[in-house]
Amino acid sequence: MDFLKDLALPQSLEHFHLVVLLAALSALVFIPYLSIALGTAVLSRRLSRDGREHGNAAALQLARTLAETTFASKSLIAFLGVIPGLSLVFSLAQILQRTASIAVTLAGFGFLFLFAGLSLLYAYRYTFRVQGLLEAYGALMRKHEGNIEGDIDSYRSSNLHAHVRFGTYGVICLFIAVYLYVAALSVSIDPALWSGAASIFSVLLTPIVWLRIGLFLAFAAAATGIGTLYIMFLWKRDELGEDEASAQLARRYGVLLAVAGLAVLPVFILLQLALLPGASLAGIVYGLAGLAVVLLFLAAHFLYAFIRNAIPASTAYALFFLLCGGATLVLSDYIALGYATRTHAETLAMVHTRATEELKASLGISAASATGEDIYNTRCSACHLFDKRKVGPPYQLTLPKYKDNKPGLMAFILNPVKIDPAYDPMPNQGLKPVEADSIASYLLTKVLGAPPAKP
Ligand code: HEC
Known part of the structure; x- marks a missing residue:
């Protein structure tokens, strides 16, 4: 994917900072969505399997609600996932032009897997609908004639087949996408990893990459857990009516994931700070990480309020503070990126000035x-x-x-x-x-x- 870097144009220092800012803004949308998409896809797939194996209607209902919320429409997926994911690839190509770094290649492949994963999961969400339709149709037919059961059954089983496949492959693709994007960012904030010698595999195995994957997964667990509680107890409460069994199930899984995620997040934040390369360290990076921990603590506080007093509104506060915490972490990453690329940015600015001068000369000015x-x-x-x-x-x-x-x-x-x-x-x-x-x-x-x- 190095051709992406060749597309990049030399730029002035101001322009360079602007690109880093745009990348940060894309990431502010992209990272939280990606984490919730991965988390709910895993949870929904699991619930759907449990539901089918044990004939548990509540689990199936919850699996469906989760998939239908996260992958609600093509435009939602495009605006929160595909477009920011793509613009991250292009901004990295622009930022890291003229370096031997493989970050752009990683992010480029990450995008391909992202696209495949989100498409599969959109299709997965669709199979819930088809299933519902087939069931309703089957019930109707049974009343009247009763002899087309065989047809319906074959549709149902092929739909089920697709359901399982789309879900599984979608989750796998999304996971690979996460891995590649996280690796791309880790490489870009560490100039030591820019050398051409670093092969994709050696980069994928560096501790900082694994640590950041851990951080991402912990955040995904917390976001999915709190998100599930928010969806089931506040957002879609009225739509779902008196479905007590689904709500109980949502409560069990939601609390479990949220507590587990929130408990390990601070550990990962501290560990990855300790491993940050010297080039990208600055007081503000530490400050933001500290702020993130405080915000996560507030999220945990509201989660506790929900668990104890069952006040549905606290799920909204918990989600809000969790997302703010995530945003703070993303920002601190991009500030680190800005620091890590300081010298590189100045080199690019020189190249830019020279190119402009050459252009002017060639135009006769x-x-x-x-x-x-x-x-x-x-x-x-x-x-x-x-x-x-x-x-x-x-x-x-x-x-x-x-x-x-x-x-x-x-x-x-x-x-x-x-x-x-x-x-x-x-x-x-x-x-x-x-x-x-x-x-x-x-x-x-x-x-x-x-x-x-x-x-
Ligand atoms: C504040 C006064 C001042 C300014 C402003 C100034 N110069 Fe000079 N310049 C000097 C002096 C004094 C010398 C003699 C230095 C010496 O011989 O040690 C000198 C010497 C030079 C020489 C001769 C060097 C040599 O090898 O003998 C050049 C060429 C020169 N200046 C170019 C410039 C240019 C181009 C600028 C504008 C960007 C400039 N100067 C601005 C005071 C100035």
Whole structure:
């Protein structure tokens, strides 16, 4: 997938920061959705199997509600999963252009699995409907004729077959997608892993990647657990009516997952902070991680309120604080990414300036000489004249020795050294290399090539 990096354009420093910001915004939508999608898919699949094996209608009902909420419609899946997932791939390609890093390849394959997984799970959700339809139809037919049972049965069994397959493969694809995306991000915040030598497999086995997968799964468990409680006790309460058995089941699984997830999350947060590469460490990364722990604690507090007093509204608060905690973690990751890519961003900005200049030159806008003249008028003419001594020596005397040595002239302008005892040393003018380049060209071509006529 390295072709993605070749598509990327060199960019200025501001643009680079903008891309990191956009990536963070996509991740703010994408990561929570991905975690809930994976969690509810696993839970729904499991409940559906239990329901079928033990003839447990409540489990089937809960499995269906979960699938129908998380994968409610194609546009929901597109806006929360596919589009932000794709834009993450492109922003990583833009951020990591000109590095040998395999992060973009990882994220690219991650996207393919994501797309496959979400499509399969959308189909999985659909099989619940078909099943319901077939059952209703079968019941109707039985009343009237009673002889097409065989047909219905064969439809039902092929639908069941599809149901099981879509669910299983969907979960597997989504899990692989999670793994690849997490690995991609871990690689991008650690410049030590950018070298070409790091093969996909060695990267996939590094401890930090596993730790982050653990963190993600713990968050997925907590989000799924609290999400299930929220769906069943608050959001869809009225729709589901008096389905006490499903509610009990939701309570059991929801509380179990939420408690387990919330209990291990802080451990994972601390461990991964300890393993963060030096390049991406900054006070704010620690600060945000601390804030995340506080938010998770608040989520746990409201979860406890729900368990104890069965107040449905506390599930909403718990979910809110949990998602805020997740968002804080995502932000701290992208700030770490910003720090890790600081030097790289400056290199890219240089490349960008050069490319712009080349473009201008090729278009015939001789940008270099125009800025060179500006610099001369504003920064140099105060001390230098062409033919007379001012504070500094006349260019007529000093420039000829640089006639075929533009780099030498640039070096002097960037970093003046003491030369002529008759003068004070020239103060450093604090120019950037590009500016020194244009003023040097300006002096050598304009001033030296065609000296102004003497008055
Ligand atoms: C504050 C006054 C001042 C300013 C502003 C200034 N210079 Fe100078 N410049 C000097 C002095 C003084 C010398 C002599 C230094 C020496 O001989 O040690 C000098 C020397 C030079 C020389 C001769 C170097 C050599 O090898 O003999 C060049 C070329 C030059 N300046 C270019 C520039 C350019 C280009 C700028 C504008 C970006 C600039 N200067 C701005 C004071 C200034």
